[in-house]
Amino acid sequence: MDVTGASTPDAPMIRLSGVGKTYPDGTVAVHELDLDVKRGEMVCLVGPSGCGKSTTLKMINRLIEPTSGRIEIDGRDVTEADPVKLRRGIGYVIQQIGLFPHQKIETNVMTVPLLYGEKKSTARQRAHELLDLVGLDPSTFGDRYPHQLSGGQRQRVGVARALAANPPVLLMDEPFGAVDPVVRGRLQDEFLRLQRELEKTVVLVTHDIDEAVRMGDRVAVFATGGRLAQYDVPARLLGAPADDFVADFVGSERGLRRLRVTPIDEAHLEPLDGVSTGDLAGAIDVDSTLEDALAMLMREDKSVLGVKRGAVFLGVLTPNGIHRALRASVEASA
Ligand code: ADP
Ligand code: MG
Numbered sequence: 001m002d003v004t005g006a007s008t009p010d011a012p013m014i015r016l017s018g019v020g021k022t023y024p025d026g027t028v029a030v031h032e033l034d035l036d037v038k039r040g041e042m043v044c045l046v047g048p049s050g051c052g053k054s055t056t057l058k059m060i061n062r063l064i065e066p067t068s069g070r071i072e073i074d075g076r077d078v079t080e081a082d083p084v085k086l087r088r089g090i091g092y093v094i095q096q097i098g099l100f101p102h103q104k105i106e107t108n109v110m111t112v113p114l115l116y117g118e119k120k121s122t123a124r125q126r127a128h129e130l131l132d133l134v135g136l137d138p139s140t141f142g143d144r145y146p147h148q149l150s151g152g153q154r155q156r157v158g159v160a161r162a163l164a165a166n167p168p169v170l171l172m173d174e175p176f177g178a179v180d181p182v183v184r185g186r187l188q189d190e191f192l193r194l195q196r197e198l199e200k201t202v203v204l205v206t207h208d209i210d211e212a213v214r215m216g217d218r219v220a221v222f223a224t225g226g227r228l229a230q231y232d233v234p235a236r237l238l239g240a241p242a243d244d245f246v247a248d249f250v251g252s253e254r255g256l257r258r259l260r261v262t263p264i265d266e267a268h269l270e271p272l273d274g275v276s277t278g279d280l281a282g283a284i285d286v287d288s289t290l291e292d293a294l295a296m297l298m299r300e301d302k303s304v305l306g307v308k309r310g311a312v313f314l315g316v317l318t319p320n321g322i323h324r325a326l327r328a329s330v331e332a333s334a
Contacts, residue, residue, distance in 0.1 A: 007241070016035040025171075028225055042215060051225070061087050092170075159194075172205065174205055191215070213234035270316050303318060
């Protein structure tokens with residue numbers, strides 16, 4: 001199936017309707033799932049181990065067949081597609097990466113363009129572009145073998161290979177799970193930057209709520225038994241959990257997490273008058289998050305923070321203002 005044509009631009013890129021998976025032994029892995037993913041959107045599936053995240057992902061590219069319901073990509077039923085062709089339009093990144101251990105990095109990435117019938121020279125050039133794209137210098141890393149790379153570098157190769165066919169849809173299963181927290185943060189940042197450029201439709205599975213709210217335009221929280229507990233933007237998930245399960249899953253630190261995902265809102269700034277400059281902690285850029293703002297107030301041990309856009313002073317933010325902005329962000333995204 002050709003999943004590249006933008007036949008119906010407003011239709012969701014991926015639509016799951018009443019999708020279920022019961023394994024032959026009776027295990028209900030996914031229960032009656034309805035989920036839409038918009039074109040260019042990054043959606044995170046998050047939840048405890050065994051709640052059906054990987055099963056859901058693998059049903060989208062037909063590595064697993066659903067036992068009920070319907071899955072459409074770009075308006076077309078995937079069950080009617082040739083699974084091999086379907087998978088070529090969908091990049092797939094997994095934690096164990098699946099690099100060929102006895103092939104050089106360059107060859108690992110070249111595999112995909114070669115599969116499409118590209119000439120060897122073209123495939124090599126494409127592999128180099130992709131390695132560059134994910135921040136690996138092809139002249140340094142191209143000739144190495146997978147075991148000569150760090151976990152984070154191997155993960156980047158996995159992403160490069162998944163992007164090799166330039167698929168409009170990317171499925172990622174715990175892609176940053178195998179690396180230490182510092183490297184994970186860096187890979188997350190890199191991928192967000194890449195995604196802003198490439199605007200793929202991405203479904204990313206993680207068990208880490210921090211990763212989900214950081215990466216996802218929207219986040220689907222799964223509960224045990226493959227039940228979708230809430231599907232929402234991060235601010236609402238953290239600010240208005242749908243039930244006790246979600247509240248518990250997003251954790252008692254959800255207030256702090258909300259600061260991290262909420263941008264400063266110009267509407268919540270106060271004028272500078274009446275503030276003695278001794279209370280002022282300097283000025284932060286309006287594109288920062290509320291967490292950045294609070295961190296700066298704490299660091300400077302002050303109660304008022306200036307907010308600027310470029311050289312233009314916009315107003316000030318106080319701890320009260322931060323609280324108001326948090327509350328408003330949940331209401332605004334309702
Ligand atoms: P997650 O990715 O959220 O950790 P999975 O989608 O891998 O969860 O699994 C969902 C449930 O389905 C789990 O209870 C798991 O044990 C079960 N499961 C997965 N694969 C099979 C299988 N082939 N046969 C029976 N049960 C399975
Ligand atoms: Mg899994």
